[in-house]
Amino acid sequence: MFDRILDPTGLSVRPAGVASGARRLPSLAGARVGLLDNTKQNAALLLAEIGELMTSRYGAVVTIRRTKEMFALPVDEPLLSEMKTACDVVVVGVGDCGSCSASAVADGITFEREGIPAAVICSDAFAVTARAMAEVHGDADFDFLMTPHPVAVLNPEQVAVRAGELLDVVVARVSEEGR
Template sequence: MFEAMIDPTGGPAAASAGPRLAARPARLDGLVVGLVANPKKNAEPFLDAVGELLAAEHGTADVVRTRKTSITDPIPQATLDELVQRCDVVLIGVGDCGSCSAAAVADGIAFEAAGVPAAVICSDAFRVSADAMARVQGSPGYTYVTTPHPVAPLDADGVRDRARTALPELVGLLTEVPVPAAVSG
């Protein structure tokens, strides 16, 4: 049943030497940021808080928000295509469960393949599923940002604090070519 319902992997594992990444901008000022939130609680507030910090501290021009309707499925192709047209970089998250962490990584890899730098946020309890999706997608060692688990129970101040803490790593992922994480397994 589960295999039929939710298979965002796109098929059998692909062989690859490592993540395929889009070219990075040197700076974020003047750029449009896509915010790709999943339906998990606090995903949208987290991304909104990062978006506000990017505008205030890095001069980004605007945000384009989208909210996925599925925890498990990859971003719909039409939505991805629209964001690729409208956005210079994208933030994706928050992977705060096993399947949504895996889906967030799949989405990040899809944006990179489409030429848009992406930064994925997952909570640290779900590295195992996030890393597995990267392997299955042919991008072992795909780099993402982690925040302590859980995110869903946080209040508004807690979400903003997490966004503030994650900001430097997110900016780094969007503006520098990430060093792939150590690959295990």
């Protein structure tokens, strides 16, 4: 009948210490930026604001904006391939609940393992969940970015302020600038 029991946490098949650090870009001038929105409330607006700031302050170019079909599912192969072709760096967000934080971290690790520096934005209320997902994916030290919870209830002006607060850490996560 059944030949094995599946562990829903994924811990039974955890990769052993597989680091995921892609090489940081020396500069964002002319860098192609991809924005991956996970459908959470205000994620698209926050990422758009960060993309505009990366363009105006660092000379980056937002080349692709995509939205995942489901916030809790990992980035699928066609979208991963498309973003690998179109981007030098990726900004992923927003992890504003448990499953979307876990998924955002998993996506960031996937991009990093494909050689694309990724900045993953999660709200601080779900740091434990995000860290657990990094561990499940074999990269307990994966560096995701934290923002105060919640992001979903912010108005557009507050989102713009939050984007400005996150800009320097996003830039430092994907490049040598600002380090």
